[in-house]
Amino acid sequence: MVDPIELNDALERLHAFLEGADLEGAVAYLRTLHPADSAELIAELEPEQQAAVIDRLQAPELAEVFEQLDEEDMADVAQHLDVEMLADVLDEMEPDMAADLLGELEPEQAAEVLEQMEEPADVAALMTYAPDTAGGIMTAAPPSLRRFWTVAESICFLRTHYAEEEDFFTLYVLDRHARLIGLVDLKALILAEPEQTIEEIMDRNVISVRATADQEEVAQLLQRYDLVSLPVVDDEERLIGIVMIDDVVDVIEEEATEDIYRLAQMSPDSEIYSPIPESVRNRLPWLVVNLATAFLASSVVTLFEGTIAQAAVLAAFMPIVAGQGGNAGTQTMTIIVRSLALKEIAPRDTFWALWHEARVGIINGVSVGILVALIAGVWQGNPYLGLVIGLAMLGNLIIAALAGVFVPMMLKLVRVDPALASSIFVTTFTDVFGFLLFLGLATYFLQYLD
Amino acid sequence: MVDPIELNDALERLHAFLEGADLEGAVAYLRTLHPADSAELIAELEPEQQAAVIDRLQAPELAEVFEQLDEEDMADVAQHLDVEMLADVLDEMEPDMAADLLGELEPEQAAEVLEQMEEPADVAALMTYAPDTAGGIMTAAPPSLRRFWTVAESICFLRTHYAEEEDFFTLYVLDRHARLIGLVDLKALILAEPEQTIEEIMDRNVISVRATADQEEVAQLLQRYDLVSLPVVDDEERLIGIVMIDDVVDVIEEEATEDIYRLAQMSPDSEIYSPIPESVRNRLPWLVVNLATAFLASSVVTLFEGTIAQAAVLAAFMPIVAGQGGNAGTQTMTIIVRSLALKEIAPRDTFWALWHEARVGIINGVSVGILVALIAGVWQGNPYLGLVIGLAMLGNLIIAALAGVFVPMMLKLVRVDPALASSIFVTTFTDVFGFLLFLGLATYFLQYLD
Numbered sequence: 001m002v003d004p005i006e007l008n009d010a011l012e013r014l015h016a017f018l019e020g021a022d023l024e025g026a027v028a029y030l031r032t033l034h035p036a037d038s039a040e041l042i043a044e045l046e047p048e049q050q051a052a053v054i055d056r057l058q059a060p061e062l063a064e065v066f067e068q069l070d071e072e073d074m075a076d077v078a079q080h081l082d083v084e085m086l087a088d089v090l091d092e093m094e095p096d097m098a099a100d101l102l103g104e105l106e107p108e109q110a111a112e113v114l115e116q117m118e119e120p121a122d123v124a125a126l127m128t129y130a131p132d133t134a135g136g137i138m139t140a141a142p143p144s145l146r147r148f149w150t151v152a153e154s155i156c157f158l159r160t161h162y163a164e165e166e167d168f169f170t171l172y173v174l175d176r177h178a179r180l181i182g183l184v185d186l187k188a189l190i191l192a193e194p195e196q197t198i199e200e201i202m203d204r205n206v207i208s209v210r211a212t213a214d215q216e217e218v219a220q221l222l223q224r225y226d227l228v229s230l231p232v233v234d235d236e237e238r239l240i241g242i243v244m245i246d247d248v249v250d251v252i253e254e255e256a257t258e259d260i261y262r263l264a265q266m267s268p269d270s271e272i273y274s275p276i277p278e279s280v281r282n283r284l285p286w287l288v289v290n291l292a293t294a295f296l297a298s299s300v301v302t303l304f305e306g307t308i309a310q311a312a313v314l315a316a317f318m319p320i321v322a323g324q325g326g327n328a329g330t331q332t333m334t335i336i337v338r339s340l341a342l343k344e345i346a347p348r349d350t351f352w353a354l355w356h357e358a359r360v361g362i363i364n365g366v367s368v369g370i371l372v373a374l375i376a377g378v379w380q381g382n383p384y385l386g387l388v389i390g391l392a393m394l395g396n397l398i399i400a401a402l403a404g405v406f407v408p409m410m411l412k413l414v415r416v417d418p419a420l421a422s423s424i425f426v427t428t429f430t431d432v433f434g435f436l437l438f439l440g441l442a443t444y445f446l447q448y449l450d
Numbered sequence: 451m452v453d454p455i456e457l458n459d460a461l462e463r464l465h466a467f468l469e470g471a472d473l474e475g476a477v478a479y480l481r482t483l484h485p486a487d488s489a490e491l492i493a494e495l496e497p498e499q500q501a502a503v504i505d506r507l508q509a510p511e512l513a514e515v516f517e518q519l520d521e522e523d524m525a526d527v528a529q530h531l532d533v534e535m536l537a538d539v540l541d542e543m544e545p546d547m548a549a550d551l552l553g554e555l556e557p558e559q560a561a562e563v564l565e566q567m568e569e570p571a572d573v574a575a576l577m578t579y580a581p582d583t584a585g586g587i588m589t590a591a592p593p594s595l596r597r598f599w600t601v602a603e604s605i606c607f608l609r610t611h612y613a614e615e616e617d618f619f620t621l622y623v624l625d626r627h628a629r630l631i632g633l634v635d636l637k638a639l640i641l642a643e644p645e646q647t648i649e650e651i652m653d654r655n656v657i658s659v660r661a662t663a664d665q666e667e668v669a670q671l672l673q674r675y676d677l678v679s680l681p682v683v684d685d686e687e688r689l690i691g692i693v694m695i696d697d698v699v700d701v702i703e704e705e706a707t708e709d710i711y712r713l714a715q716m717s718p719d720s721e722i723y724s725p726i727p728e729s730v731r732n733r734l735p736w737l738v739v740n741l742a743t744a745f746l747a748s749s750v751v752t753l754f755e756g757t758i759a760q761a762a763v764l765a766a767f768m769p770i771v772a773g774q775g776g777n778a779g780t781q782t783m784t785i786i787v788r789s790l791a792l793k794e795i796a797p798r799d800t801f802w803a804l805w806h807e808a809r810v811g812i813i814n815g816v817s818v819g820i821l822v823a824l825i826a827g828v829w830q831g832n833p834y835l836g837l838v839i840g841l842a843m844l845g846n847l848i849i850a851a852l853a854g855v856f857v858p859m860m861l862k863l864v865r866v867d868p869a870l871a872s873s874i875f876v877t878t879f880t881d882v883f884g885f886l887l888f889l890g891l892a893t894y895f896l897q898y899l900d
Contacts, residue, residue, distance in 0.1 A: 034655070036675050155640055163641050169619045169678065186636035190605055191613050205484070223703075225486050226696050228619065228678060245695050246676045249702060253673075256706030257788055260713065264784035265777060272789040272803065279810045280817075283781050287818050290777050294770040295825065301766035308765045312758040315765035316751035319881070320744040322769065327715060327740050331733050334714035338707055339722040353722065360729045367730075368737050375745060431769070 007040060014041050018049050027056045039068035042077065051080040059085065063092035066101055072271075075104035083109070087116035090123065096139040096241075099126035126241075134218045135211035137251065138232045138241030142168035145184060145198050147175070152194035154184075170229050173202050178238040180206055180231055208233045211240060216255060219248045220343065259341055262419035263334060265290065293424060297322070297431035304439035311449045314442050317376055317389050321438045324368060325396035325430030332357050332404025333426045337418045340408060350409045354402060361401025365394035384448035392438035396430060403429040457490060464491050468499050477506045489518035492527065501530040509535065513542035516551055525554035533559075537566035540573065546589040546691075549576035576691075584668045585661035587701065588682045588691030592618035595634060595648045597625070602644035604634075620679050623652050628688040630656055630681055658683045661690060666705060669698045670793065709791055712869035713784060715740065743874060747772070747881035754889035761899045764892050767826055767839050771888045774818060775846035775880030782807050782854025783876045787868045790858060800859045804852060811851025815844035834898035842888035846880060853879040 010033065017026035030038040030053070042053060042065055054062065054077060062081075066074055066089060078086060078101060090098045090113060102110040102123065114120045122140060129135025143162045145154050154171075162168075171189070173182040182202035192201045208231040209218055222230050222245050232241045258268035267282035274282065301308075301318070308314050336353065339345045345353065369390040377386025407425045408418035442449060460483065467476035480488040480503070492503060492515055504512065504527060512531075516524055516539060528536060528551060540548045540563060552560040552573065564570045572590060579585025593612045595604050604621075612618075621639070623632040632652035642651045658681040659668055672680050672695050682691045708718035717732035724732065751758075751768070758764050786803065789795045795803065819840040827836025857875045858868035892899060 034657075034675060159641050167635055167637055169636070185617055186619070186640060187617055190636060190640060191609050207484075223696070223699055225484060228696070245699065246673070246678070249673055249695065249699060252699060252702055253706070253792070256703070256710070257792070260706070260710055260784060260788055263710065263714070264780050266781045266784070270781075270785055272785050272795055272806075276806070276809050276813070279806070280813045283778070283810065284814050284817055286781070287774060287777055287814060288821065291770070291774060291818060291822060291825075294773050298766040298770055301769075302763065305762040305766070309759060309762040312755040312762070312765075313752065315758045315762075315768065316748040316755070318765065319751075319769050319772065320741070320748055323744050323881075324737060324741065327737055328733070330714050331716045331720075331736070334710060334716070335720055335722050338710055342703070342707070345722055356722075356726070356729070359726050360733065363726070363730045364734050364737060367734055368741060371738065372741060375741075431773075 007037065010037065011041055011044055014045075018045075018052075023052055023056060026053060031061075035064040036068045039065045043069055043073040047076075047080075050077060054080045059088040060092045062089045067093055067097045071100055071104050074101045078105065083112050083116055086113050087118075091118050094139055095122040095126055096137070096247075098123045100131075102127060103131065129211055132215045133211065134209045134213040134215065134230075134232045134243060135241070137215055137218065137247050138211070138243050139247070141231070141239050141241050142171055144172045144174045144178075144239060145202075147173050147181065147197065147199040147202065149198050150194065151189060151192045151196050151198070151201070154189065154198060155194075172206070172231055172239055172242075173198055174239055177236070180208055180233055180237060180239045182206060183231075206231060208237075208239075209243075210235070215248075215251045218243050219251050219255075222248050255341070259337065259419045262417065263337065263423060265423050289424060290427075293428040293431070296428065297435055300432050300435045301439065304435075304443060307439060307443045307446055310446060311442065313380060313385070314439065314449070317385070318435060318438055320372065321389060321392045321396055322431045322434030324372075324393060325400045325434045326427045328361065328364060328397045329400035329404045329426040329430045330423070332361075332401050333408055333422045336405055336408045337422055340412055340418055347409045347413045350405065353405045353409070357401040357405050358398060361398045362394075365397035368397065369394040382449065384445050388441045388445055388449070389438065392434065392441055395437045396434045399433045400426070400430045457487065460487065461491055461494055464495075468495075468502075473502055473506060476503060481511075485514040486518045489515045493519055493523040497526075497530075500527060504530045509538040510542050512539045517543055517547045521550055521554050524551045528555065533562050533566055536563050537568075541568050544589055545572040545576055546587070548573045550581075552577060553581065579661055582665045583661065584659045584663045584665065584680075584682045584693060585691070587665055587668065587697050588661070588693050589697070591681070591689050591691050592621060592679075594622045594624045594628075594689060595652075597623050597631065597647065597649040597652065599648050600644065601639060601642045601646050601648070601651065604639065604648060605644075622656070622681055622689055622692075623648055624689055627686070630658055630683055630687055630689045632656060633681075656681060658687075658689075659693075660685070665698075665701045668693050669701050669705075672698050705791070709787065709869045712867065713787065713873060715873050739874060740877075743878040743881070746878065747885055750882050750885045751889065754885075754893060757889060757893045757896055760896060761892065763830060763835070764889065764899070767835070768885060768888055770822065771839060771842045771846050772881045772884030774822075774843060775850045775884045776877045778811065778814060778847045779850035779854045779876040779880045780873070782811075782851050783858055783872045786855055786858045787872055790862055790868055797859045797863045800855065803855045803859070807851040807855050808848060811848045812844075815847035818847060819844040832899065834895050838891045838895055838899070839888065842884065842891055845887045846884045849883045850876070850880045 014026055014029060017029060030041065042050060045053065057065070066077065069077065081089065090101065093101070102113065105113065114124060117123065143158055169186055171184045171186070172180055173184060175181050182204050183206050184198060184202050188201050207221060207225055207227065209221060211232050211234055218230060222243070227245065229242045229244050231239055232243060234240050261268045261270050265286040270282045336345070372393050373386035373390030376389045377383045403426045408422045411418045411421055464476055464479060467479060480491065492500060495503065507515070516527065519527065531539065540551065543551070552563065555563065564574060567573065593608055599607070619636055621634045621636070622630055623634060625631050632654045633656050634648060634652050638651050657671060657675055657677065659671060661682050661684055668680060672693070677695065679692045679694050681689055682693060684690050711718045711720050715736040720732045786795070822843050823836035823840030826839045827833045853876045858872045861868045861871055
């Protein structure tokens with residue numbers, strides 16, 4: 001039994017070795033750990049310590065470490081290695097991970113390293129696929145079988161050629177043109193009689209995906225059909241790799257994080273550990289775009305300067321109407337954006353969603369409108385002020401509901417990521433209409449307000 | 451080769467059968483599809499059509515359908531079945547899915563159905579675990595082996611007892627007290643010599659989890675160690691089930707959706723297809739809480755009514771300072787909340803993060819401050835107005851950065867979900883301080899503004 005280690009404790013122990021200049025001890029300690037944990041610890045070290053530890057590890061050990069790191073950490077650790085060592089390490093790695101690592105290097109350095117590798121073919125082939133496609137995330141296909149082999153022959157074939165391979169769970173059956181025609185689970189192979197043929201035990205219902213398919217489509221297929229691996233085929237239906245479900249777990253988490261950051265109006269590449277200049281680049285442009293829309297809203301307010309000069313209290317209540325509209329609009333927009341991402345709705349549901357959200361907006365608008373009218377009216381001792389703010393609130397929450405549906409649906413229709421730009425448009429709507437409704441009504445009732 | 455079907459086309463075909471009153475044809479068509487697809491189509495039907503189709507399916511077919519549905523759809527479909535049929539269906543289902551379905555029924559109905567089941571023991575045991583724990587999401591353990599068995603004996607054992615079981619990929623080795631002592635991948639079993647013992651080929655490094663562990667911890671272990679299944683043990687280390695990675699994919703997606711909805715200030719249970727009253731319940735309370743903080747901010751503005759009466763133009767620029775603070779604060783807060791969820795940072799990193807974000811805030815504040823000062827100053831032909839709004843902007847973006855770190859970190863420290871309440875607090879800070887800074891500075895420079 002191995003208990004998952006507490007990484008902070010392990011990091012302290014590792015630091016204790018390194019501060020005592022006991023490099024041997026540090027490396028020996030790392031070797032006792034699960035590769036996922038030792039990789040994570042190495043990624044946490046300061047560059048000089050990292051270089052010293054890396055220097056003591058063999059190529060196969062380094063290959064294991066790299067296979068556990070995310071792409072950014074890969075590049076950091078790789079810089080401690082010279083071209084020959086890097087080529088040796090890459091030869092030991094799974095081709096898909098090796099391609100990821102090479103993709104993190106400068107193009108000239110990557111070319112140099114590829115040239116030094118003993119078996120660059122698989123890796124070079126993988127590098128031709130875009131990183132966010134099935135081809136980009138796939139790994140080498142497991143052993144493939146022929147339909148006329150017997151179970152005994154197949155097992156003998158696996159023993160001879162694949163004893164050292166990565167774990168596999170499902171074997172694929174190919175025809176003479178390397179086209180995918182069936183699959184055999186290892187369980188079926190174990191339970192079959194030795195003299196049965198593969199054709200007798202194979203499952204012809206293979207779900208596969210083209211190499212050019214988007215990684216989100218791959219994730220959805222694996223989820224929808226509860227698969228552990230999904231075969232990837234080329235245009236002639238020839239098997240060229242597989243995507244394992246654990247690769248897709250990372251894709252799903254990545255895509256969710258990207259949506260969260262886009263909804264908060266920042267670059268999807270944002271990371272808390274980014275250097276300051278990068279953090280600024282990931283956020284400042286969005287603030288500037290927002291500034292433009294804020295000036296648009298404030299130019300609406302300037303139309304009513306005369307009204308505000310007469311009843312300055314309006315300035316205090318004006319942001320409440322706009323702000324609540326923004327909040328309600330964000331609620332609707334967020335549920336639409338997320339439901340689009342999870343394929344629960346599509347642009348053809350726009351009218352249904354408008355009607356659904358309009359009703360929610362009316363109920364919320366009446367409730368919040370009455371509440372805000374009572375509070376403002378009593379506080380300022382003026383029922384007309386209550387009436388004005390209450391009506392403006394109702395109007396703005398209905399507008400918020402409609403904009404919250406309409407904006408992301410239209411962006412989706414024109415193939416812009418709805419998470420990317422919805423916030424800006426929706427809050428512009430709710431600010432402009434919030435100010436317009438509130439100050440417009442206030443101007444109409446001005447004689448009762450000051 | 452099976453191509454994943456286009457669900458909308460399939461739904462139209464199914465409707466065509468049903469509108470022609472060809473129930474036999476509809477059922478025959480459903481039988482040609484993958485269970486995941488036919489289940490989804492059945493879930494999409496109107497209640498009467500659903501009842502008619504369900505009525506034609508056998509218990510084993512219904513079990514397959516239920517295993518593919520999410521919990522809400524399960525309950526909808528189950529209402530068409532009587533207690534006896536439901537018990538038959540549950541007997542055919544995987545125990546974990548059966549427990550989920552029973553959990554969706556009324557307690558009395560569930561008890562009645564359990565009583566009618568032929569083998570209720572496994573299901574009843576699973577129902578004792580909280581749904582968001584390892585025990586709640588685990589499924590029955592696959593066949594377990596003993597360490598002194600030979601490979602040949604083990605395969606014979608599997609053939610005799612487990613030919614009809616669900617797919618499995620990893621076998622676990624138990625000692626005489628049913629405690630977990632090792633694992634054997636099917637691949638290792640296939641490649642081993644028949645006379646080798648399990649002890650010789652088993653891997654002793656088994657990572658396991660307690661039944662009471664939170665589902666998020668389960669998801670993290672499976673991801674961190676790239677596992678396909680994770681054994682679940684009781685307090686005595688006895689194997690009681692496994693969690694498969696595909697169950698965890700749903701957990702990860704669910705948790706991301708919950709965070710997204712909480713950040714947008716709505717209930718994590720929100721769904722676009724919720725009935726109107728539920729949608730209102732999921733959103734209105736948040737709007738009301740926001741209303742309270744909005745009144746707090748507006749009470750700050752009322753302190754400066756005299757200033758605004760003299761320079762009504764201030765009312766137009768006031769929301770820009772508060773709004774940009776809100777945007778910048780949301781950026782920082784979101785990256786902190788997401789990084790906490792992904793365990794990339796922890797509350798002990800608060801000082802580091804405050805310093806990191808403060809620097810980003812200063813750079814963004816200076817940039818946006820200069821820009822807003824120039825635009826406002828030129829537009830209104832008053833450099834003092836530019837100075838006031840520029841300084842207020844700088845100050846508010848620094849406050850936004852600090853609040854954006856501090857609020858979620860403190861919530862995490864006191865064990866409140868940071869996604870839940872951070873937005874409210876952060877925007878209250880940026881509204882109150884935005885108004886205070888801008889109107890305070892404006893009052894100081896008032897003689898130059900009107």
